[in-house]
Amino acid sequence: MVNVGILGATGMVGQRFIQLLDKHPDFDITALAASERSAGKRYEDATTWYLDEAMPESVKDIEVCETKPEAMSNDVDILFSSLPTDFAAKIEPAFAQDYIVASNASAMRMVPDVPLVIPEVNPEFLGLIETQQKNRGWDGFIVTNPNxxxxxxxxxxxxxxxxxxxxxxxxxxxxxxxxxxxxxxxxxxxxxxxxxxxxxxxxxxxxxxxxxxxxxxxxxxxxxxxxxxxxxxxxxxxxxxxxxxxxxxxxxxxxxxxxxxxxxxxxxxxxxxxxxxxxxxxxxxxxxxxxxxxxxxxxxxxxxxxxxxxxxxxxxxxxxxxxxxxxNTVRGAAGASVLNAELINKEIL
Missing domain, CATH: 3.30.360.10 (Dihydrodipicolinate Reductase; domain 2)
Incomplete structure (x- = not known):
């Protein structure tokens, strides 16, 4: 199993990530990150749940951490990001120094060395990962999905x-x-x-x-x-x-x-x-x-x-x-990032 975390876990797209990743055969949610006001709380206590399916039992007791690399558990391989654009532009590169970031945010989509990927359309664009790591000296990397x-x-x-x-x-x-x-x-x-x-x-x-x-x-x-x-x-x-x-x-x-x-x-x-x-x-x-x-x-x-x-x-x-x-919130957002991560897990990790 690949351990995964979610950045922006209390928002609507973050909740959709949790819904799609619950009981996933390859990914196990081990970390949930949100704002400073949510940090330290049980996920159930920190979140107003918006989706029509109930909050999965598997995440209710996870303690929410603040969205910064030093607060993230080392026992995470892939981070899914549903952060607001302005914040994502600052924090995703900080995480990508050590983690794989599968981002639904728009901040890095059009950066020349960051792959913008739909797996059925352009999987070969993952070839940019090597360039990105070389350019930036990162151990991790960022892959984005489109709007x-x-x-x-x-x-x-x-x-x-x-x-x-x-x-x-x-x-x-x-x-x-x-x-x-x-x-x-x-x-x-x-x-x-x-x-x-x-x-x-x-x-x-x-x-x-x-x-x-x-x-x-x-x-x-x-x-x-x-x-x-x-x-x-x-x-x-x-x-x-x-x-x-x-x-x-x-x-x-x-x-x-x-x-x-x-x-x-x-x-x-x-x-x-x-x-x-x-x-x-x-x-x-x-x-x-x-x-x-x-x-x-x-x-x-x-x-x-x-x-x-x-x-x-x-x-x-x-x-x-x-x-x-x-x-728009499944194939157009969280599901797109999850499918990108599945492709990365299959062909790169």
């Missing part, structure tokens, strides 16, 4: 990108309120309303997606060569991001072939049989009214992305469009 909306989009684009030539992608998101954290969106702001702006979300989608679909050669990542435009919006759904995607190819392609290409897609996690890997990363639905967040966000434990309404786009030549739903 929640980026993960869902990129998983669906990867089979298309590999099979065809993409010219342009337009995406319009309808993002769940849980993506902003429990206190992130006041009820008076979102009830009977749509908020047409999420800070830095569009920029993240546009830059991260192109990097993830890019190439890794001679220790350097080169972005994919197509144009991507995103418009991001917050809607009154608790969990599950919905995205309307428009893809322009360099020539006309059969729509049934496109559907099959997405439905048949598998990656390295499926080849390795990783514990958290969905059987099919992309599930294609034929019903005219699917996918829907309430019905499809939990597909394969929330680790698969569901696609529907795949159809030609009459407004643009050589184009098609579709709708996707992905679980």
């Amino acid at each position: 929640c909306s980026t993960i869902a989009l990129t998983l669906t684009l990867k089979p298309i990108y590999d099979a065809y030539n993409i010219n342009k992608v337009y995406v319009s998101t309808m993002q769940a309120i849980s993506g902003a954290g429990y206190n992130g969106v006041p009820s008076m702001a979102i009830v009977d309303n749509i908020i047409p702006y999420i800070g830095n979300e569009e920029e993240k989608m546009e830059s991260e997606t192109l990097q993830l679909l890019g190439s890794f050669e001679d220790g350097v990542v080169k972005d994919a060569d197509f144009k991507l435009s995103a418009s991001c919006h917050r809607v009154g759904v608790v969990d599950g991001h919905t995205e309307a995607v428009f893809v322009e190819l360099d020539k006309d392609e059969d729509i049934d072939d496109i559907k099959q290409t997405m439905a048949n897609f598998k990656g390295r996690p499926q080849e390795l049989g990783l514990y958290s890997a969905p059987k099919n990363p992309v599930i294609v639905k034929e019903e005219e009214d699917r996918p829907q967040p309430r019905l499809d966000r939990s597909a394969d434990g929330g680790m698969a992305v569901t696609v529907g309404r795949v159809r030609k786009d009459a407004a643009m030549d050589n184009s098609f469009k579709y709708v996707l739903v992905g679980h």
Whole structure:
């Protein structure tokens, strides 16, 4: 068993980490870290539990430590980070001197020597770890996963990108309120309303997606060569991001072939049989009214992305469009980091 800890363990994503790691066959939670006000308390006493499944018994009596390297037990191999961006930028590098950090935070995602990874999409980017350790003199390292909306989009684009030539992608998101954290969106702001702006979300989608679909050669990542435009919006759904995607190819392609290409897609996690890997990363639905967040966000434990309404786009030549739903706090956050750690455990440790 690999001993793991969670940074930011009392927050919503931290709680999702605990839910996903409880009874994991390869990972054992031995450390939970949070703010100074939570340190020294039993986890159950330090935490307001937000998830609909009960707090696992295995973590209730763990004493929460402060989020700093000197407070962390030496008996930990991998740390999962769900820290706020500003704090993560300072503290994750401090931990990475000695620990492996699988981060869901955005602070280090676009740093040139830090791998930004979706295991089905670009597992070869883990090759940056050696460069990172050499550059920084660390014994540990940091691996990041992308933004929640980026993960869902990129998983669906990867089979298309590999099979065809993409010219342009337009995406319009309808993002769940849980993506902003429990206190992130006041009820008076979102009830009977749509908020047409999420800070830095569009920029993240546009830059991260192109990097993830890019190439890794001679220790350097080169972005994919197509144009991507995103418009991001917050809607009154608790969990599950919905995205309307428009893809322009360099020539006309059969729509049934496109559907099959997405439905048949598998990656390295499926080849390795990783514990958290969905059987099919992309599930294609034929019903005219699917996918829907309430019905499809939990597909394969929330680790698969569901696609529907795949159809030609009459407004643009050589184009098609579709709708996707992905679980933003599972596949889009904690589950993404866990799958990254499973890949690291299998291929690097």
